[in-house]
Each structure stands twice: as C-alpha cells, then as structure tokens.
Amino acid sequence: MRSKFFIIPLLLLVILILFGCAAKMGKVLGTGYLYQNAEMKLEDAQMKKIEGQKEEAKNLTEKALELFLQIAEKEEPGSKYFSKAHYQIAGIYMSRFDWDSANQHYQTIVDAQAAGYLAGKSRSAIANIRKNRKLIDENRTIYLNVPVDQKKEPKSEGYYKAARALQAVADAYANLGSYEEAIKNYTELVDNFPEYNLAPQAQFTIGNIYFYKLYDYTTGWGAYLKVIEKFPDSFEAKKADTLLKETDQILKEIKQEQD
Numbered sequence: 001m002r003s004k005f006f007i008i009p010l011l012l013l014v015i016l017i018l019f020g021c022a023a024k025m026g027k028v029l030g031t032g033y034l035y036q037n038a039e040m041k042l043e044d045a046q047m048k049k050i051e052g053q054k055e056e057a058k059n060l061t062e063k064a065l066e067l068f069l070q071i072a073e074k075e076e077p078g079s080k081y082f083s084k085a086h087y088q089i090a091g092i093y094m095s096r097f098d099w100d101s102a103n104q105h106y107q108t109i110v111d112a113q114a115a116g117y118l119a120g121k122s123r124s125a126i127a128n129i130r131k132n133r134k135l136i137d138e139n140r141t142i143y144l145n146v147p148v149d150q151k152k153e154p155k156s157e158g159y160y161k162a163a164r165a166l167q168a169v170a171d172a173y174a175n176l177g178s179y180e181e182a183i184k185n186y187t188e189l190v191d192n193f194p195e196y197n198l199a200p201q202a203q204f205t206i207g208n209i210y211f212y213k214l215y216d217y218t219t220g221w222g223a224y225l226k227v228i229e230k231f232p233d234s235f236e237a238k239k240a241d242t243l244l245k246e247t248d249q250i251l252k253e254i255k256q257e258q259d
Contacts, residue, residue, distance in 0.1 A: 031071060031081045038067035038088065050215040065092050072105075077112035087118050090125065097178045099129050132172040139168040154195035163189060163196035170202065179209050190230065200234035203227045207240065221247075 045060035068085045075082035090105035106122035113119050143165040150158025170185035186202040193199055204227050210220030224240040231237050 031075065034067055034071055035081055035084065038064045038071070038085075041067070042088070042092075052216075061092060061095075065089065068092070072108075077108075083109045083113055083116060083118045086112075087122065090122070094125075094177055097176070097181075099133065099176070103129055129176065132175050135172040136169050139165040139172070143169065151192065154193075159193065160196060163193040163199075166193070167196075167198060167202060170205075174205070174209065179213050183209055190226075194230065200227060200231035200236040203230060204236040204240060 041060045041064035045057040045064065048057035048060060068088045071081050071085035072089060075085065086105045086109050090102040093102040093105065103126055106125050109122040110119045143162050146158040146162040150156040151162045153159055166185055166189045170182050170189060173185060174182035183206055186206050189202045190199050203223065207220050207223035207227065210216045210223055224244055227240040228237045
C-alpha cells in the first residue's frame with residue numbers, strides 16, 4: 001500500500017518534468033522555425049534584388065525584419081537566437097544606411113554576451129562604422145575647403161587634394177555598404193578630376209560595385225566600357241577589356257547550352 005502512495009507522486013513528478021522539458025523544447029523549436037523563416041525571406045529578397053525586382057525585395061526584407069524583431073523581443077539576453085536576431089537586424093539597418101540603429105543592435109549583442117563570437121563581430125562592425133563615418137566627415141570637409149578654381153586646375157595642389165578627399169569619401173561609403181553613395185562620389189571624381197592618377201581605378205570600381213554588389217550587370221557593363229573609353233591606356237582599361245571578353249564568352253556558352 002505504501003509503495004502505491006510512493007509511486008503515484010513519483011510518476012506525477014516525472015510527468016511534470018517531462019512536460020516542462022517538452023514545453024521548453026517547443027519554445028526553442030518555435031523560435032528556430034521563426035528564425036529560419038526570417039532567414040529565408042532575406043534570401044528571397046536577395047534573389048529578387050538580383051532579378052531587378054526591387055520593390056518585392058524591399059517588402060520581403062521588411063517582413064524578415066519584423067520576424068527578427070519579434071525574436072529579439074521575446075528571447076532572453078545572451079541566448080542563441082537573441083544575439084543572432086539582433087545581428088541580422090543590425091545588418092538590415094546597415095543596408096539602409098541607418099548606422100545609428102545598426103550600432104544600437106550591435107552594442108546590444110556585446111552587452112548581452114561580451115565573449116561570444118557574434119559579440120566579436122559586432123565590435124568589429126561598430127569600429128568599422130565609427131572609422132568610416134569619421135573618414136567621410138573629415139574628407140568631405142577637406143573637399144569643400146578646396147577653392148573651386150583649384151579644383152578645375154589639374155596642375156594645382158588643390159586639384160589632387162580635392163580628388164584624394166573625394167576618393168576617400170567614396171571608399172568609406174563602399175566600406176559601409178552604402179554603394180549608391182559610393183558610386184555617386186566615384187562618378188564625381190571621374191567626371192571632375194579625370195587627370196587624377198586614380199581616376200581609372202575609380203571608374204573600374206563603379207563597374208565592380210554594379211556587377212558584384214548591386215547585381216546590375218547591364219549598368220556594370222556600361223561602367224566597364226567607360227574605363228576603356230575614358231582611360232584607354234590605363235591598366236584598368238586592360239582589366240575591363242579582359243573581364244568583358246570573358247563575360248561575353250561565358251554568356252555565349254550558356255546560350256549554346258540552352259539552345
């Protein structure tokens with residue numbers, strides 16, 4: 001009789017433990033599923049961007065952001081999905097050039113789990129943002145302070161000083177992933193400072209950004225052609241010519257296989 005009274009509470013205890021574990025496991029699986037869903041939307045957004053469907057890519061990214069924000073809000077600081085969600089959120093804000101918001105989420109990861117892998121990457125991201133924003137501010141000031149007449153005279157010291165500052169601004173934007181702003185400044189450099197020794201490199205970089213970052217191959221092709229047209233004797237012109245010929249050959253082979 002005593003054994004029965006002893007066994008029943010024991011069974012209840014085991015059931016409660018198992019139920020608690022199952023509930024906890026369900027929560028983990030639920031968060032994992034939510035996170036995977038958000039990641040898939042980001043991947044789909046990237047594909048839509050490559051296909052030129054910018055509005056659809058924007059909508060998918062927004063949906064992914066909403067899911068990541070849900071995860072970040074409900075997960076405990078320091079948990080696996082807490083840090084991963086905040087890291088993804090920061091990345092989305094970086095792509096929108098909202099560096100203050102990105103910094104906030106990177107810092108949240110560092111504060112929650114200072115020794116973690118993502119915390120280390122977040123520290124690097126924060127340092128990168130700080131460094132390049134400073135470079136943009138400093139070199140924009142240098143550029144604006146060069147007299148207009150010197151910017152138009154290739155033999156003047158101000159001409160090369162302004163060109164170097166403009167290139168530094170463009171490079172910093174590229175390092176931050178702000179590719180449209182980078183292209184804008186590289187283009188201004190090429191158009192207004194064609195005698196600058198790194199102008200061919202700037203035009204070639206525009207082609208690289210369109211090809212490998214924005215996946216706009218048509219515009220990128222035109223940007224590479226401009227290297228050849230504007231700076232025919234440059235090293236970058238030879239690189240652009242080789243790249244275009246190789247790309248054209250690959251496209252022909254793909255077409256032949258499809259036919």
